Amino acid sequence: MRSLTLALVLCTTAPTALFADTLITSSRVARVTLYPWGASVVRIVELSAPAGVHELIVPDLPLDTDSGSLRVAGEGISIGAVNLQYDRLPVTETTPDPAIAAAEAEVERLEGVVRDNEAAIAAIRLRVDAANRQVAFLSKLGQGEGSTAEDLRALSRMVAEEVLAASQAAFAADQEAMEAERAAIADLDALDDARQALAALTDSGEDFAALVAAVEIGTSGTGTVEITTFTDAANWQPVYDLRLTRVGAAKPSLSLERGVLVSQYSGEDWRGVDLVLSTARPSDQSEPSRVNAWLRRIGPPEPPMVALSAPRFEAKGLFDSYAEEPSPVVETAALEMMGATVTYRYGAPVDIRDGVDALRLRLDTLTLAPEVVAEAVPLLDETAFLVAKALNDSGQVLLPGEATLYLDGAMVGLANLPLTAAGADLRLGFGPIDGLVLTRTVPTKTEGDRGLISKTNQQNETAVLTIENLTEEAWALRVLDRVPYSEQEDLVITYKATPAATFTDLDGKRGVLAWQSTLAPGKTQTIRLESTISWPIDQVLR
CATH class of the missing domain: 2.60.40 (Immunoglobulin-like)
Incomplete structure (x- = not known):
């Protein structure tokens, strides 16, 4: 792959007359390297066009794309000047995405089905109304005056029969209308799902920037453009399920089920991407701190300070008055991990939706051989606690993260797993x-x-x-x-x-x-x- 690291040319690109034509195509997020804070995103653009120089427009980069970290490389394609446009996007003919076009067609089809259903139900309700009106008319007709007794009896029989028939027709039509309404619910639900699917595929064009580049395609007529950007709107952190098994086992065992919590809010969905998790911290300090010269001076002593009175405390026993040793400073993960970088490549394509917090992905399970003791501190506690201590002989660094603790299958608590280097001891408590x-x-x-x-x-x-x-x-x-x-x-x-x-x-x-x-x-x-x-x-x- 021929790669060219470009400083962005934030001016007008070459005149359009120099290009054979303009190629407008969307990009696909193919690979993501996720850091504890931030992500490197690799997009792929597949091109097929006549050999020669073209103007390439990729209109779907996130609006917050960092021009300083933007890198463009070509395979089978030479890359020239690159221009990243934010507020004045190129005027282009919109080529609908096939998935979006299909979703829009499905919404349109279902909207037609719903309209047909509503029309059919309305027609049935008209039959119900007509039958009810017929019943009302016949009822008034049966109240006729001035007729002989025989005429009234005949009219009464006729009205009764007609009213019965009209009432039955109204009842049947009403049942048919209710059945049609129940059947239409499924179509309404399908329409709602189709609209949600369409909404998931579409985003506002105001949320995107456009990359405009001069590209030269070789005689093959095909090539690939790889666009790499960095975003700080993503992160990952390890999580653990630690399972200590004692009951029914020949010897205690400690299994570490490792997973990660992934979040991103870059403004776009990452669908079917190859995911690599890295412990590197591109946004953090990359070189050691500088030690400046230390100037000492002497001078006359400061006047004594007037001591303020302080409350007097009653002396306690030896062990009560013994001052606690200061707790050791716990190194932050950023400082502990400034050495060699550890990476994990996830084994299957991953969908990471924009704004979806705490997507949990499973990594693997490590098994350690723990030493289990009952640790008692009568000075502070009323019961002993079960403590497991194990050597991290996995050959891998265990990164700091939240851990859920299980003892013989039952959850017993939560803990923060410290960073544990390969060959170091891991010590955890599993409850009283x-x-x-x-x-x-x-x-x-x-x-x-x-x-x-x-x-x-x-x-x-x-x-x-x-x-x-x-x-x-x-x-x-x-x-x-x-x-x-x-x-x-x-x-x-x-x-x-x-x-x-x-x-x-x-x-x-x-x-x-x-x-x-x-x-x-x-x-x-x-x-x-x-x-x-x-x-x-x-x-x-x-």
């Missing part, structure tokens, strides 16, 4: 285990000073952690708690854990402890934590 009951008590807590000459403050606290298994199965149990830590020489902290913790400073968090064990049905595990904090008498514990 109501039969694992947690308590944390502080039976001993003292505070005072000690020493004869050099006095210090001291605080002692004992906490008892209890985990009771009221279920009928044994659980791999992990208990988490914490003790305070110090970074000051004068602040001395010691502790004792019974039994000793399996892990200390868990995941790099100082003072966080973890115990791992197996808790049998009906059993209880008890952990005792004793802590001592000492600091100078002239200091305040914070």
